Amino acid sequence: MSRAEMRHAFAGNPIIPGKRDKLATEALPSLLHASQEVERVKVLPLCDGKPLVAASSSSSISSPSCDGPPAARVWRLAWQALEDFGERIPLSVTSSSSGENPPQMYDQLVYLGEKERLAYFAIDVPACPAPNAEGRRPGVDGKQLRSLASMFASPSDDERVAFVDARTLMQAANWSDEEAMSELSIAGHARVMLGWHKEALYCGRCGSKTLSYLSGQRRVCSKCNNKLYPRIDPVVIMLVIDKERDCVILGRQSRFVSRMWSCLAGFMEPGESLEEAVRRETREEVGIELGDIVYHSSQPWPVGPSSMPCNLMVGFFAFATSFDIHVDHKELEDAQWHSREQVQRYLRSSDYENGTLDAASKIRYACFGDERVEAPKGTIEEKTELSSPTVPGPYAIAHHLIATWANEGVAHLISKRCLMSAVDLPI
Ligand SMILES: [Zn+2]
Structure with missing residues (x-):
C-alpha cells in the first residue's frame, strides 16, 4: 500500500457517535451513578486542548527503516476509569451550574462515542479553576501541565502520563499502525469538542x-432553548496543475518552517460552493484562473493555526487555464511553478521518519522529564540541514495531493476521481 492510499490522520475515528448510540446520551446521570455500569465508562482528560497520553520507559524508539515508517509505538491515550476521578479534578469553566448548586460531573463529560459496550468521554481539566481579575484564564505552562498530569493514573507501572499537544502526537504516530491512527483520530475529535464547548x-x-x-x-x-451545534470550518486545499507543462503551483506562507512549500488553501466563505471557493482562493492568492476541478479527499484537521481546532480540509486537483502567477503577498510569502522532477526530488529528500522520531522523543520527555531520556534536540525542520525544499509529511492532505500527482500523473487523477466540470461555473 502506498502512502497516498492510506487513510488521513484524524479520519477513520472508530467511535464517532451516530444516531443509534444510546448508551450514554440519553441516560448519562443514571449510567454514572449505577456502580455496575461505571466500568463501562472511560474518560480522556485534556488540558489546554492537550490529551493525556502514556508513554513507556521500556519501549525503545526504533530507527526508521528504508522501506517503511518506524515501528515503535511510543504513546497511547491514557483513558481514566470514571471512579478514579471523584473529587480530585477541578471543575471546568464549561460547567452549566452556578451559585448554590455545585456542578455535576456529568455536566462536564463530553460524549465521544462507544464501541463494544464501552462508552468513551472527554473532559476538560482546567489548569486554573477560576478566571483572573480581568476575566481571563492565564496561559498554561509546562510546570502546571506536569502537576495536573501527576493527578492521573498511569495505565501500567512502567508508563508515565503527560498532556501532549495533538500536533506532536500526530507527528509521532506510526502511520501504518491502525490502532495508533485510531487513537489519534479520537484525540483530535476530543480536542475539537472541548474547544467548541469553551467557545459556546x-x-x-x-x-x-x-x-x-x-x-x-x-x-x-x-x-430560549436555542440549540448550538459543534462548529466545523471547511477549508479548500488545492494542487493547481499545468497539464501542458507538467508542473504545479506550490506556495509558502510566512508561518511555514524554512524550505517548506505546500498547496494553496483557504477558508470557504458563506454562500459559495466548494468549487467556487477553489476558484476564488486560487485567483486571490496567485492570480491564476482554473478550468476543471477534481475532488480528491477530505481530512479533519484539529491542529491548524486558527484558534478553533475544527477545520475540515477538502482537497482538490485544479487545472490552470492561465499561467502567469501574481502573488498576493498579504496571503503568501511566495508561490511558484514546480516541475514533476523537482517535486519528486522534494518528496525523496524530505526526512519524515526523523520527524516522527523527534516527535516521539518530545513525548517521552514530556512523560519522563529528565529522568530517563534526553531532551529532544528540536524539530526535524530545525534539526536537519537539507538544502532542498520540502513538502508536508504524510499526516497532511497536502502531502497526498502532491504525492499522488507526482507519482501517478494527470490521467490517473481524472480517471479515478469525480470530475467537477468547469462548464457553467462562473469564472
Ligand atoms: Zn438564548
Missing part, C-alpha cells in the same frame, strides 16, 4: 448561558 458558553440569540446537552454533543440555551 453563551447564546448568540439572547445572551444567556448555554448548557451542555446530549452529553456534550450539543449545547442548549438555558433561557
Whole structure:
C-alpha cells in the first residue's frame, strides 16, 4: 500500500457517535451513578486542548527503516476509569451550574462515542479553576501541565502520563499502525469538542448561558432553548496543475518552517460552493484562473493555526487555464511553478521518519522529564540541514495531493476521481 492510499490522520475515528448510540446520551446521570455500569465508562482528560497520553520507559524508539515508517509505538491515550476521578479534578469553566448548586460531573463529560459496550468521554481539566481579575484564564505552562498530569493514573507501572499537544502526537504516530491512527483520530475529535464547548458558553440569540446537552454533543440555551451545534470550518486545499507543462503551483506562507512549500488553501466563505471557493482562493492568492476541478479527499484537521481546532480540509486537483502567477503577498510569502522532477526530488529528500522520531522523543520527555531520556534536540525542520525544499509529511492532505500527482500523473487523477466540470461555473 502506498502512502497516498492510506487513510488521513484524524479520519477513520472508530467511535464517532451516530444516531443509534444510546448508551450514554440519553441516560448519562443514571449510567454514572449505577456502580455496575461505571466500568463501562472511560474518560480522556485534556488540558489546554492537550490529551493525556502514556508513554513507556521500556519501549525503545526504533530507527526508521528504508522501506517503511518506524515501528515503535511510543504513546497511547491514557483513558481514566470514571471512579478514579471523584473529587480530585477541578471543575471546568464549561460547567452549566452556578451559585448554590455545585456542578455535576456529568455536566462536564463530553460524549465521544462507544464501541463494544464501552462508552468513551472527554473532559476538560482546567489548569486554573477560576478566571483572573480581568476575566481571563492565564496561559498554561509546562510546570502546571506536569502537576495536573501527576493527578492521573498511569495505565501500567512502567508508563508515565503527560498532556501532549495533538500536533506532536500526530507527528509521532506510526502511520501504518491502525490502532495508533485510531487513537489519534479520537484525540483530535476530543480536542475539537472541548474547544467548541469553551467557545459556546453563551447564546448568540439572547445572551444567556448555554448548557451542555446530549452529553456534550450539543449545547442548549438555558433561557430560549436555542440549540448550538459543534462548529466545523471547511477549508479548500488545492494542487493547481499545468497539464501542458507538467508542473504545479506550490506556495509558502510566512508561518511555514524554512524550505517548506505546500498547496494553496483557504477558508470557504458563506454562500459559495466548494468549487467556487477553489476558484476564488486560487485567483486571490496567485492570480491564476482554473478550468476543471477534481475532488480528491477530505481530512479533519484539529491542529491548524486558527484558534478553533475544527477545520475540515477538502482537497482538490485544479487545472490552470492561465499561467502567469501574481502573488498576493498579504496571503503568501511566495508561490511558484514546480516541475514533476523537482517535486519528486522534494518528496525523496524530505526526512519524515526523523520527524516522527523527534516527535516521539518530545513525548517521552514530556512523560519522563529528565529522568530517563534526553531532551529532544528540536524539530526535524530545525534539526536537519537539507538544502532542498520540502513538502508536508504524510499526516497532511497536502502531502497526498502532491504525492499522488507526482507519482501517478494527470490521467490517473481524472480517471479515478469525480470530475467537477468547469462548464457553467462562473469564472
Ligand atoms: Zn438564548
